[in-house]
Amino acid sequence: MASKRYPYPTELDSDDEGSIEYDWEDDSQLNDDDLAYIIGRLQLEKAGAVSVGRLCVVCKTRAVCEDYVTCGLTCIEKLCKDGPTDTTMCNYCHKRPKTDGKDQCGQACADKAKIACLLCKVRPKNGRYQLCGKTCKRIATKSTPLIIEIPKDHTTYEMVENKFKNSWTAGASNPLPTISKIFKIIENDDFLKPYDQYRAYSYCGPTGALLLTKVVLGNxxxxxxxxxxMSCPPGNDSVVFDRKVGTVSLNETIVYSNDAIRPVFLIMF
Structure with a gap:
């Protein structure tokens, strides 16, 4: 949760496919029990006891597991990294050919693709998070730092695009640029841990502190x-920004050497 002093959109708080303190309550992907099931089923299929269904979209040699599009964890990882073997098929269901000029086979899959996991792209993302479950999270963090291009018709693309447009305040002299691509950045838990600790700390309170310093301003x-x-001008040692807010004059002074400033008093209030 953002601190009151430094607020930011909650969507950005959920931008990390499940932060370190969050564990998936509904893992929609395969685990070790699933693998045992697959192995047993493949043995039965080899013996002719079970009919082989739709083939894995990656290896094209083994049947998919239940309602998945791959046969197991190895092919899921290959799907996430390299995509399906047959790129002419719908990139969501992988059952029917793509329609002309589209990545999906029809409107039903197009609607599902808008909220799909950004990594595997074949299952819905988990609520406000960008991946679908533990398996995709583990695959993603294996390759961190990782960037994933977000499809332009995805809800996450629309969210980021709207935030960019709404926050652009450069004025007429600097018109809003046209976005060409948006990428999702994924980091591992070790990288996110200091951020989560910092975010969890509340910086708000009724008291404050102020340092009274001695400064050598020079020229x-x-x-x-x-x-x-934009930097220290030649021949100068410091910059004083004299600005007014209403009738109040606010002077801000910048020095460019650590040796030019020393704390003298600490004021608590």
Whole structure:
């Protein structure tokens, strides 16, 4: 949860396919028990006791498990990394050919693809998270840092695009650029852990602290507008930004050497 002092959209809080403190309650993918089931079933199929159904979309040699599109964990991982063997088939159900100019076979699969897991693309993503379950999360974190291109008709693409458009305030001199692609960035739990700890800490409170410092300003450059200078100007040692908010004058001073400033008093309030 974002702190009150530094709020941000909750959608971005859920951007990490399930943060380290979150565990999937409904794992929609295969586990070890599933593999045992598959092995047993394959043995029966080899003996002719069970009829072989639809083939795995990756290896094309073994039957799929129940309502999945692959035969087991190995092929799921290959599907996530390399995609299906036959790229002419619908990229969601993998049962029927794609319609002309589309990645799906029809409107039903197109609607499902809009909310599909960004990694396997064949199962619905888990609520506000971007992947469908533990298996895809494990596969994704094996290759971190990982970036995944988001399809333009996906709900996540629309969410990010809208946030970008709504936050663009550069004015007429800098028109809103046209987005060409959006990627999902996935990191592992070790990378996210410090962020989660920082996010969990509340920075709000009735008290505050202020450092009173001594500063050597040297040759001062005074500016009045944003972006008037972007670094320390030649011949100067510091920059004073003199701006007004209503009738209040707010001076901000920037020095460019750590040796130019030292704390003297700490004020608590």
């Amino acid at each position: 001062i450059r005074t500016v009045n507008g944003w972006n008037e200078v």
